[in-house]
Amino acid sequence: MSGRLNSNARFSPGTISTPPVSLKRQLRLVAQACAACFAFAQAPVHASEDRGAQPPPPLAGAAYRVAEQAYADYGQHDYAQAAALAREAIRQRPDVPELRLLLANSLAAQHRYAAASQALGDAIKVLGPRRPLVKRRGQIDAVAKAATKIARSAPAQPVPSDALTGEAFDAAHSAYLAYAAKHFANAAQNAQRAIALRPDVLRLRLLLIDSASAAGNDTLAWQADVDAVRQFGDSDDLRLRRTFIGNGLAPQASKRAFAARKAGDLSAAIAAGKEAVAYAPDNTDYRVALFDKLISAGDWPGLEAAASDAIAYDDTEVMPYVFRAYARVAQGRIEQADADLEIVFHDHDETRATLNSARAIAADIWMTQGRAKQAADRLAALKPTGDDSDAFITERLARARRQLAAEARKAPGLASARSDSARPDTTRPDVARPDAARPIVDCQNDPDFGESCDVWPADPGYAAASELERASERGDKQAAVRYAREAVAAAPDSAQHRVELIDALDDAGLTRESADEARKLIADGLFDSLPPLDAGYVALRAGDNARALAAFKQADAQGKLPASTLADVGYAAESANRDAVSARYFERAIDKLAAESRRHVRGPVKGAEAQQLEDLRAAHSEATRRWGFDVTLDYRGAGLQSGYLSAPRPVTSNSWQAGTEVYWRPFGSLGDRMLELYARGYESFGVAGGGASGADSLEAAFGVRGKPFANLDAIAAFERIVPIGSQAQGDWLARLAYSGGIGTERRVDVPSWWTLSAYAEGGHYFVHQSNYATAVLEAGRTYRVDRVSPRFTLFPYAVVGADYDSTIDSSIPVGAGVGVTGRYAFRDGRYDTLRSSIELSVQYRWKIVGDDRARGVFCSAVFSY
Numbered sequence: 001m002s003g004r005l006n007s008n009a010r011f012s013p014g015t016i017s018t019p020p021v022s023l024k025r026q027l028r029l030v031a032q033a034c035a036a037c038f039a040f041a042q043a044p045v046h047a048s049e050d051r052g053a054q055p056p057p058p059l060a061g062a063a064y065r066v067a068e069q070a071y072a073d074y075g076q077h078d079y080a081q082a083a084a085l086a087r088e089a090i091r092q093r094p095d096v097p098e099l100r101l102l103l104a105n106s107l108a109a110q111h112r113y114a115a116a117s118q119a120l121g122d123a124i125k126v127l128g129p130r131r132p133l134v135k136r137r138g139q140i141d142a143v144a145k146a147a148t149k150i151a152r153s154a155p156a157q158p159v160p161s162d163a164l165t166g167e168a169f170d171a172a173h174s175a176y177l178a179y180a181a182k183h184f185a186n187a188a189q190n191a192q193r194a195i196a197l198r199p200d201v202l203r204l205r206l207l208l209i210d211s212a213s214a215a216g217n218d219t220l221a222w223q224a225d226v227d228a229v230r231q232f233g234d235s236d237d238l239r240l241r242r243t244f245i246g247n248g249l250a251p252q253a254s255k256r257a258f259a260a261r262k263a264g265d266l267s268a269a270i271a272a273g274k275e276a277v278a279y280a281p282d283n284t285d286y287r288v289a290l291f292d293k294l295i296s297a298g299d300w301p302g303l304e305a306a307a308s309d310a311i312a313y314d315d316t317e318v319m320p321y322v323f324r325a326y327a328r329v330a331q332g333r334i335e336q337a338d339a340d341l342e343i344v345f346h347d348h349d350e351t352r353a354t355l356n357s358a359r360a361i362a363a364d365i366w367m368t369q370g371r372a373k374q375a376a377d378r379l380a381a382l383k384p385t386g387d388d389s390d391a392f393i394t395e396r397l398a399r400a401r402r403q404l405a406a407e408a409r410k411a412p413g414l415a416s417a418r419s420d421s422a423r424p425d426t427t428r429p430d431v432a433r434p435d436a437a438r439p440i441v442d443c444q445n446d447p448d449f450g451e452s453c454d455v456w457p458a459d460p461g462y463a464a465a466s467e468l469e470r471a472s473e474r475g476d477k478q479a480a481v482r483y484a485r486e487a488v489a490a491a492p493d494s495a496q497h498r499v500e501l502i503d504a505l506d507d508a509g510l511t512r513e514s515a516d517e518a519r520k521l522i523a524d525g526l527f528d529s530l531p532p533l534d535a536g537y538v539a540l541r542a543g544d545n546a547r548a549l550a551a552f553k554q555a556d557a558q559g560k561l562p563a564s565t566l567a568d569v570g571y572a573a574e575s576a577n578r579d580a581v582s583a584r585y586f587e588r589a590i591d592k593l594a595a596e597s598r599r600h601v602r603g604p605v606k607g608a609e610a611q612q613l614e615d616l617r618a619a620h621s622e623a624t625r626r627w628g629f630d631v632t633l634d635y636r637g638a639g640l641q642s643g644y645l646s647a648p649r650p651v652t653s654n655s656w657q658a659g660t661e662v663y664w665r666p667f668g669s670l671g672d673r674m675l676e677l678y679a680r681g682y683e684s685f686g687v688a689g690g691g692a693s694g695a696d697s698l699e700a701a702f703g704v705r706g707k708p709f710a711n712l713d714a715i716a717a718f719e720r721i722v723p724i725g726s727q728a729q730g731d732w733l734a735r736l737a738y739s740g741g742i743g744t745e746r747r748v749d750v751p752s753w754w755t756l757s758a759y760a761e762g763g764h765y766f767v768h769q770s771n772y773a774t775a776v777l778e779a780g781r782t783y784r785v786d787r788v789s790p791r792f793t794l795f796p797y798a799v800v801g802a803d804y805d806s807t808i809d810s811s812i813p814v815g816a817g818v819g820v821t822g823r824y825a826f827r828d829g830r831y832d833t834l835r836s837s838i839e840l841s842v843q844y845r846w847k848i849v850g851d852d853r854a855r856g857v858f859c860s861a862v863f864s865y
Contacts, residue, residue: 113144184215250280254450292441364437461487495529575671672710692727813850819843
């Protein structure tokens with residue numbers, strides 16, 4: 001029997017003397033144990049990459065129902081069906097990270113590790129390197145690598161010293177038979193008997209580890225692995241098994257640590273935290289949670305030792321260096337702390353948010369020591385990453401510069417000497433214990449994974465800002481404003497909290513207060529504390545378009561801007577009277593939006609994206625327009641129907657009026673404002689009752705009109721009327737008009753839409769001392785008649801009109817009726833909407849009050865170029 005056992009070529013440490021199928025079974029069991037412990041359980045999504053990012057809209061409708069069933073199937077271990085439904089939910093809502101994690105977990109639970117990793121890779125491409133996606137991909141890749149290593153490991157030939165005889169042989173043989181029969185608990189007991197007789201045989205230790213793990217006794221498996229390391233030294237076989245087993249035990253220890261910390265038992269929390277780290281030394285979250293507990297206990301040597309252990313295990317992680325530096329500063333070992341902090345500014349294979357957070361903490365530590373120059377020098381050398389966490393760097397760079405400026409104002413010589421010194425001011429009380437720089441460690445207790453932690457630089461307003469986030473997510477706008485104000489009160493020099501308050505006020509509809517806060521931020525000298533993109537939007541909110549344009553240009557130079565931001569830069573440039581710059585940004589926005597739309601939609605762009613393109617083309621047309629002209633023909637029935645294009649001359653009889661106008665914008669578009677010089681000629685004909693008609697009524701006018709207010713559609717005009725015909729009268733005329741409405745612009749996302757149009761005008765003639773006024777309200781539905789042409793629209797409507805003319809009487813005739821307007825537009829291009837049009841309108845009004853001016857037919861034809 002001894003010879004048969006020793007001659008078995010398939011016998012190897014920790015494996016069973018059975019055909020290869022049993023090895024596959026073992027691999028599956030080990031992989032399942034690891035999967036159940038840490039890789040494939042559904043985990044919450046942490047907003048750690050981008051605290052300022054808006055979360056995706058909640059799931060609703062069909063996507064919600066599909067996702068709900070997918071989660072239910074996952075919970076029932078029907079992983080194939082869960083994966084299929086997750087794919088369908090992702091198709092409907094590709095912006096939800098939780099669905100991406102569900103798909104990856106479902107695939108990994110089927111041991112389809114490559115597919116799971118690829119699914120997360122696709123998610124990262126679409127959604128960016130979000131921490132939950134990156135972390136889960138790393139876990140799955142680690143499992144896949146370990147599983148491959150086990151599957152490919154070659155059986156080792158027993159060496160002469162491993163030969164088993166007697167009771168040791170019998171115990172080992174029974175253990176292997178029990179393992180092959182899947183009686184893992186019996187296998188573990190027999191393996192322990194064999195080890196007691198032959199403690200010098202490594203393969204028996206491996207057999208015990210695998211048997212105990214397969215039996216679900218991870219504690220015994222872990223201890224057996226640790227005992228084997230003491231006896232034989234560490235090896236790949238032991239390390240691999242310890243990794244699997246430890247990841248099963250670690251979450252429980254981590255959860256105990258979290259519960260103890262919450263209960264106020266800091267000693268127990270630290271002890272359990274150390275257990276979690278020992279079980280899973282590769283888990284950075286467990287280490288960071290332990291760091292924070294040690295800081296709370298004031299155990300600086302313990303913190304330094306824990307951080308040093310993390311660095312020894314993996315010196316590519318940056319956060320352990322930051323925490324070790326913090327511990328060394330607290331112990332007065334400044335030079336050693338500096339060495340750690342300098343490492344943080346080297347290149348690392350870390351997420352952008354992690355790097356920016358670590359470097360901001362380093363700057364905080366230096367600034368608490370009065371070493372603002374060192375912080376400023378290191379931060380100024382960094383290039384923006386394009387991540388929202390750039391705000392950490394920008395804010396601290398500005399803070400360091402303000403600190404240097406303040407020191408220079410107080411004592412120029414001392415400030416210079418201190419700034420040039422590498423040593424801190426050791427007389428400062430916060431050097432020994434830099435509480436002001438203490439990193440924020442925000443840990444959540446994942447029911448499957450244990451503590452999951454985010455690390456942020458010091459921020460007195462962090463708690464209020466976190467509540468602000470939660471209030472915004474649940475739609476409580478008033479609470480969001482309240483928490484935003486609390487965050488600003490706690491950290492008044494934080495530009496980011498100021499921005500949060502500005503956004504919260506705007507979201508709550510308090511636009512005036514929002515603009516006031518934006519102007520206050522600029523007045524308080526915090527504008528330079530913002531990343532260029534944020535600064536641009538703050539300046540826009542404050543109404544400072546020139547400052548906004550400069551900030552947007554800086555953001556544009558730092559990286560690629562999305563189409564929406566390019567459009568905003570275009571609007572800012574237009575408002576700053578930089579039409580050429582505005583046009584270029586609109587063109588880039590149009591090109592980018594069109595390209596993005598084509599990637600998602602085959603064929604012509606439709607719906608909301610088509611309307612976005614149309615709005616941008618309209619903005620480009622306005623920014624590039626310098627002049628234009630109009631030709632009009634009006635029949636005003638028995639009443640006055642004055643407009644900007646027709647002559648505001650009152651008549652009491654039916655008449656036609658024809659006119660033409662040319663206008664020029666000497667200063668360009670001026671954004672939401674406007675200034676035009678114009679000249680026109682007009683005459684009346686077909687006038688009943690023998691009034692001036694034809695060439696005798698010909699007049700010219702030269703004037704200027706402007707829209708002085710960006711947020712009010714009111715236009716003021718002043719013109720000189722020059723008589724040409726024999727019966728024409730010269731005069732000076734001042735006019736004021738207001739126009740507004742809903743749905744008055746052409747839409748391409750829907751075939752029809754409700755339209756409400758309002759127009760009111762009043763004027764005063766100075767020479768002949770008379771006044772007039774007119775008002776028209778039209779309400780109906782506009783139809784795009786695509787069967788004829790997408791450029792053609794019909795607008796049937798109900799109309800109410802009123803007129804007043806002091807030369808006739810003091811009455812105000814009012815009429816109401818129905819009408820229809822047809823409009824054909826043309827002259828569009830790649831970057832421009834339809835810039836010219838022909839419009840025909842006819843309506844009939846019935847008199848409500850007043851004289852006959854209120855009733856009759858009204859019609860007009862307008863050619864606009």
